[in-house]
Each structure stands twice: as structure tokens, then as C-alpha cells.
Amino acid sequence: MTVQFRSSINGPHLRGMPIVAQPTEGLRIGTNRIGSKWVPGSSGKYLRIDSPSTGEELGYLALSTRDDVGRAVAAADASRESLRKMGVFQRAALCMNIADAIDRRTDELARLLCLEQGKPFHTEAKAEVGAASLGFRNAAEQMKWLETAAFPVADANKRAFSFLQPKGVLAIITPWNFPLGLPCLYYLGPAIATGNTVVWVPAPTTSLIAVALMECMIEAGLPDGYINLVLGDGAEVGDEAVIHPGTHAVGFTGSSATGATIARRGAGKPLLLEMGGNGPTIVLADADVDMAAELVGAGCFANAGQICTATERVLVHKSVHDRFVEGLIKAAEKVRMGDPFDPATTMGPINNATALDKMLSHMADAAERKASIVKGGNIAAGLPTNLYFEPTVVTGLTRDSLLNREESFGPVAPVLTFETDEEALELAASSPYGLNASVFTNSIKKAFFYTESLRCGIVNVNEKSCYWEPHIPAGGAAGTESGLGRTGGRHTLVEMCDLKTMTIDITR
Structure with missing residues (x-):
């Protein structure tokens, strides 16, 4: 074998x-x-x-x-x-x-x-x-x-x-x-x-x-x-x-x-x-929404989303959802694809067809579940290969969506909503991974509450999920599918x- x-x-x-x-x-x-x-x-x-x-x-x-x-x-x-x-x-x-x-x-x-x-x-x-x-x-x-x-x-x-x-x-x-x-x-x-x-x-x-x-x-x-x-x-x-x-x-x-x-x-x-990682980013009602949207965009679209600690799913308090999504769309609109040697280009293609197929299957699942693709969602036209995918924002997702449960590994920002801390933590736990997460809040109390409650190796507060410096310990939490050791x-x-x-x- x-x-x-x-x-x-x-x-x-x-x-x-x-x-x-x-x-x-x-x-x-x-x-x-x-x-x-x-x-x-x-x-x-x-x-x-x-x-x-x-x-x-x-x-x-x-x-x-x-x-x-x-x-x-x-x-x-x-x-x-x-x-x-x-x-x-x-x-x-x-x-x-x-x-x-x-x-x-x-x-x-x-x-x-x-x-x-x-x-x-x-x-x-x-x-x-x-x-x-x-x-x-x-x-x-x-x-x-x-x-x-x-x-x-x-x-x-x-x-x-x-x-x-x-x-x-x-x-x-x-x-x-x-x-x-x-x-x-x-x-x-x-x-x-x-x-x-x-x-x-x-x-x-x-x-x-x-x-x-x-x-x-x-x-x-x-x-x-x-x-x-x-x-x-x-x-x-x-x-x-x-x-x-x-x-x-x-x-x-x-x-x-x-x-x-x-x-x-x-x-x-x-x-x-x-x-693997599919760590949640949680945006609370008291967060700086504009800052959160900008940093979440960076976490979703850096390296075309091909980072194990990328912002793969975003859990947003219902009261700030619409404003946050507007900001996330603006972040997606700032992404530039094109000549990889042009200094203005900020995002490249998916590396290989296998990875693209997986992401497309997750997008198809979202469409079948009647989610809303509010930005992007297609293979980009007019570029040298069909591996370029538009920076994408998807809303109206449920916890059973593949974009929520699995690691997509592409430039997609899936957005779900919650109303209580308990609901946010339940959504966070609906995916089996436990690598990185981030929380946006202006409350020290909430920052510590979520950091201590989330089952993952790193929780970044008021920062994108993929922030890391090479001397900081990183790795998956026990009981998750994100690894062993540090x-x-x-x-x-x-x-x-x-x-x-x-x-x-x-x-x-």
C-alpha cells in the first residue's frame, strides 16, 4: 500500500x-x-x-x-x-x-x-x-x-x-x-x-x-x-x-x-x-468594521488564497454585516491580476488544475445552496491561463456549505452571520480544522474570551488570520485536523x- x-x-x-x-x-x-x-x-x-x-x-x-x-x-x-x-x-x-x-x-x-x-x-x-x-x-x-x-x-x-x-x-x-x-x-x-x-x-x-x-x-x-x-x-x-x-x-x-x-x-x-486550516475570522458588533474588512480582504486574497492560515471563512455579527460586506467588496476591487512582472499586479493564479477544481466544486456547492456571489465568482478572462480566478465574495452561506466546512484554498471570502457569542463559537467549531483564527473587537474582555474559547493554535486579534512571524510557535490544536507539533x-x-x-x- x-x-x-x-x-x-x-x-x-x-x-x-x-x-x-x-x-x-x-x-x-x-x-x-x-x-x-x-x-x-x-x-x-x-x-x-x-x-x-x-x-x-x-x-x-x-x-x-x-x-x-x-x-x-x-x-x-x-x-x-x-x-x-x-x-x-x-x-x-x-x-x-x-x-x-x-x-x-x-x-x-x-x-x-x-x-x-x-x-x-x-x-x-x-x-x-x-x-x-x-x-x-x-x-x-x-x-x-x-x-x-x-x-x-x-x-x-x-x-x-x-x-x-x-x-x-x-x-x-x-x-x-x-x-x-x-x-x-x-x-x-x-x-x-x-x-x-x-x-x-x-x-x-x-x-x-x-x-x-x-x-x-x-x-x-x-x-x-x-x-x-x-x-x-x-x-x-x-x-x-x-x-x-x-x-x-x-x-x-x-x-x-x-x-x-x-x-x-x-x-x-x-x-x-x-x-490543513480553515480558521474562522470573527467580526464582532463592536469591531472597527472598515479596518476589519480591509484586513480580511488581505487575508483572503494574499497568494491567491493559497495559504493554510488564509481567511477561509468570515463570521460577521448580523448588525454589521452589510457594512462589512461593502468594505470587503472594496478590498476585492483593489486586487490587480495581470502581467506577473508588473509592479501593479497584486494577485497571481491558482498553482494547478487540481487546486482550481476543488475551489470550483466549493463554489458550485454554494450556488446550489442559493448563496449570493456578490463579487467575482468566475475564472478571469483575458489572461494567459485559465488558472486565474477572480477575487470573490460570497454571502448567505449556511454552516453545511463546503466553503464553511472545508479548506477551499483559493481567493474566496465566504461570509456567514451570527447574533450571539455562543452561535459564533458553534459556527467556528463546525469545521474540523484548528490552525489559525482571528477576532475583530474593541473589547479586551471579548478578545480573551474568544482566544481562550477557540480551538486553534493561533488567534490574532484585530489582525488578519495569516499574520505570523517566524519565531512565534505555530501549529494545530489537539482534537482537530490541523496537525501535530509546533x-x-x-x-x-x-x-x-x-x-x-x-x-x-x-x-x-
């Missing part, structure tokens, strides 16, 4: 995507980096990558097999002792060198990210390159100052200490929505800082940018085998990385369905899972380490 990585968040299954035996000459070909070598996948097949922004052919990925994963695990295992023995400050210096290498290639990386993922060059792609270098810088600094403890003990002749040790070889599987920044912030920077080697499986639709990142890391002096890149279908290579006996822990960001399967397949290994700053570093205790008798 293999894991079926078909989610629109981790990366679509390869069924229906263009796979060829011979790439077009002159285009970029992405290959694995295993140990000291760039090697094509052993399947003999290549996945063609077309730009969601322009429709042009960007290049090809050499698809891998389970045997390729085995070779990557062997390379990571052979290198892990040298990385473990490297001093913390030396590992931090290596992370800083990688950050510098990323910064030197900002425009090149941002251009490829823009074309392959779809985000606009000036307003989003360059910022993500900055987040990638920040991921290595943060991990370097935080690891240098991460303290452990000495423990008082009953025996006066004994001392007890704790210290952190790397887990070993990490299997890391990353998504397509932030294919450069997220791997660096969540996994790769912290892995090197903590002394873990890596087998990295990126989402197939955005693997060319992963190859470019590997080039940066090698340029910065990353020793062979510390990070090994394996390209291909998650149903094969992702599954093998999870179940392989030579990987000691698993890190995954992606859909809840895929994450649950990984948890079963990787049972017994330490797991760090950030999964990423962010020192929390990620601790997740990637074993806490070891030493006792010693000072008299012997």
Missing part, C-alpha cells in the same frame, strides 16, 4: 499531468541531488512543468523511484555523524552562508518562483525569497542561544543535566504554495542548525525552485549528503521517505488527508505535521532534537 498524495495543498497527484520520455532541448531539467552528485531519477520519465502565470513551458523534472529515495537515505546516513559532530557555532555559520547565497540570487529565484508557482514577482515572490534566507538566519541565531537545564536532585553527590541531540535523518515533504520560503523556515534551516541530515521531497509542480535552492546551498559550502533532494510523485517517493527504516523522523506541511496518512504510515517515528523559532529546533539527560556522581 502506498500513500496517495493527491491533495491540492501538498501537490497534485501526477495523474493527468504531462509526463514524457524525452525533454525538449534547451529547457531547464531538474534532477535529484544525492550525496555529491546531480542524478536523474531512475524512472526514465520526466514531468513537464508549465507556468500557471504565462502558460509557457518552464522545464522538466526527472521523476524518481523508491530506489532513488533509498540512495538518498544512504547518503544522508553516511553524512549525519559529521554534521552531528560539527559545533553549534560552525553549523550556525553554515546557515548564514546559505542565507547570503540566497540573497545574492534574489531576482533570479524570484523570477523562477513567479513563473513556476504563480505569485507576482514584485509583491510576493521577492518577499518569499527574503523569507527563505531569513529561515536560515533565524535558525542560526536561535540555535546558538538555545539553553537546556541543570536539575536539582535529592542526592547531594549527584548532578543532572540535559542537552539536545539531533534525531538523525529527517524525511521532509513540502508543499507548492510556499515552495521556497516554507522549506527554509520550517525545516531546512532548523535541520542544519540542529545537526540533522535531510531527505527532501518537494511538491512536484514547484520542484524547479527546489533545485535552484539546492544550487544556492551547494554554492554556500553545504557538505555533500547533508540535504538530499529527491524529485517525483509523492505517492511513490514521499511515501518511501516516510516509511524507510533509515529515516528517523518526519516533517510534513500539506493537507489534512495526506498528513493523516503520513501519520499512519510513519507510526512510531517522531512527527512534525502542519496540516514550528517557529526555538520550537522547531526542539522538535528536531532528542532531549538527553546525563547524571553524574561528583564523588566517584
Whole structure:
């Protein structure tokens, strides 16, 4: 049995995507980096990558097999002792060198990210390159100052200490929505800082940018085998990385369905899972409605809604509904789609057809339930591909609507109403996710009430749901479908380490 990585968040299954035996000459070909070598996948097949922004052919990925994963695990295992023995400050210096290498290639990386993922060059792609270098810088600094403890003990002749040790070889599987920044912030920077080697499986639709990142890391002096890149279908290579006996822990960001399967397949290994989100934004009667509408719009339409912490559903007090929706429509009208390299462009396309189909099915469900599409609702006309979707506002939804219960992952703002705090919390709990939420209110009492009542990892007050800074702990709440463990700053570093205790008798 293999894991079926078909989610629109981790990366679509390869069924229906263009796979060829011979790439077009002159285009970029992405290959694995295993140990000291760039090697094509052993399947003999290549996945063609077309730009969601322009429709042009960007290049090809050499698809891998389970045997390729085995070779990557062997390379990571052979290198892990040298990385473990490297001093913390030396590992931090290596992370800083990688950050510098990323910064030197900002425009090149941002251009490829823009074309392959779809985000606009000036307003989003360059910022993500900055987040990638920040991921290595943060991990370097935080690891240098991460303290452990000495423990008082009953025996006066004994001392007890704790210290952190790397887990070993990490299997890391990353998504397509932030294919450069997220791997660096969540996994790769912290892995090197903590002394873990890596087998990295990126989402197939955005693997060319992963190859470019590997080039940066090698340029910065990353020793062979510390990070090994394996390209291909998650149903094969992702599954093998999870179940392989030579990987000691698993890190995954992606859909809840895929994450649950990984948890079963990787049972017994330490797991760090950030999964789906559909966190509510709650606008109370006493909120600054104009501010709320502006920030909710930003949370809905940033990265074309393709953020696990995006504002996926909005619960608005009935007394301010009409005014809020007017403001939300204005926010949607400010969004600009078009040439991804035009500084005026603020929103790009959906990354892939699988993700678009899911969002369209949610829109069809809303129409069947007689909801009102008050803004947008269609594939945008006159643009290079049919993956551009209009910024959309939908009202008149019920709690049973798919736009309320499931993660849509597109530029849609679904609006529901409530009249009491109890009703708002019931609506919030009608979706099984528990990643991020936000609350708009001018009452400190209400801010704490909702923060303590909502079952999720982060509650942002008077701020969009996707606000986050990389040192802040993030992750899903227990009992929800949003994951396990915490990423962010020192929390990620601790997740990637074993806490070891030493006792010693000072008299012997």
C-alpha cells in the first residue's frame, strides 16, 4: 500500500499531468541531488512543468523511484555523524552562508518562483525569497542561544543535566504554495542548525525552485549528503521517505488527508505535521468594521488564497454585516491580476488544475445552496491561463456549505452571520480544522474570551488570520485536523532534537 498524495495543498497527484520520455532541448531539467552528485531519477520519465502565470513551458523534472529515495537515505546516513559532530557555532555559520547565497540570487529565484508557482514577482515572490534566507538566519541565531537545564536532585553527590541531540535523518515533504520560503523556515534551516541530515521531497509542480535552492546551498559550502533532494510523485517517493527504516523522523506541511496518512504510515517515528486550516475570522458588533474588512480582504486574497492560515471563512455579527460586506467588496476591487512582472499586479493564479477544481466544486456547492456571489465568482478572462480566478465574495452561506466546512484554498471570502457569542463559537467549531483564527473587537474582555474559547493554535486579534512571524510557535490544536507539533523559532529546533539527560556522581 502506498500513500496517495493527491491533495491540492501538498501537490497534485501526477495523474493527468504531462509526463514524457524525452525533454525538449534547451529547457531547464531538474534532477535529484544525492550525496555529491546531480542524478536523474531512475524512472526514465520526466514531468513537464508549465507556468500557471504565462502558460509557457518552464522545464522538466526527472521523476524518481523508491530506489532513488533509498540512495538518498544512504547518503544522508553516511553524512549525519559529521554534521552531528560539527559545533553549534560552525553549523550556525553554515546557515548564514546559505542565507547570503540566497540573497545574492534574489531576482533570479524570484523570477523562477513567479513563473513556476504563480505569485507576482514584485509583491510576493521577492518577499518569499527574503523569507527563505531569513529561515536560515533565524535558525542560526536561535540555535546558538538555545539553553537546556541543570536539575536539582535529592542526592547531594549527584548532578543532572540535559542537552539536545539531533534525531538523525529527517524525511521532509513540502508543499507548492510556499515552495521556497516554507522549506527554509520550517525545516531546512532548523535541520542544519540542529545537526540533522535531510531527505527532501518537494511538491512536484514547484520542484524547479527546489533545485535552484539546492544550487544556492551547494554554492554556500553545504557538505555533500547533508540535504538530499529527491524529485517525483509523492505517492511513490514521499511515501518511501516516510516509511524507510533509515529515516528517523518526519516533517510534513500539506493537507489534512495526506498528513493523516503520513501519520499512519510513519507510526512510531517522531512527527512534525502542519496540516490543513480553515480558521474562522470573527467580526464582532463592536469591531472597527472598515479596518476589519480591509484586513480580511488581505487575508483572503494574499497568494491567491493559497495559504493554510488564509481567511477561509468570515463570521460577521448580523448588525454589521452589510457594512462589512461593502468594505470587503472594496478590498476585492483593489486586487490587480495581470502581467506577473508588473509592479501593479497584486494577485497571481491558482498553482494547478487540481487546486482550481476543488475551489470550483466549493463554489458550485454554494450556488446550489442559493448563496449570493456578490463579487467575482468566475475564472478571469483575458489572461494567459485559465488558472486565474477572480477575487470573490460570497454571502448567505449556511454552516453545511463546503466553503464553511472545508479548506477551499483559493481567493474566496465566504461570509456567514451570527447574533450571539455562543452561535459564533458553534459556527467556528463546525469545521474540523484548528490552525489559525482571528477576532475583530474593541473589547479586551471579548478578545480573551474568544482566544481562550477557540480551538486553534493561533488567534490574532484585530489582525488578519495569516499574520505570523517566524519565531512565534505555530501549529494545530489537539482534537482537530490541523496537525501535530509546533514550528517557529526555538520550537522547531526542539522538535528536531532528542532531549538527553546525563547524571553524574561528583564523588566517584
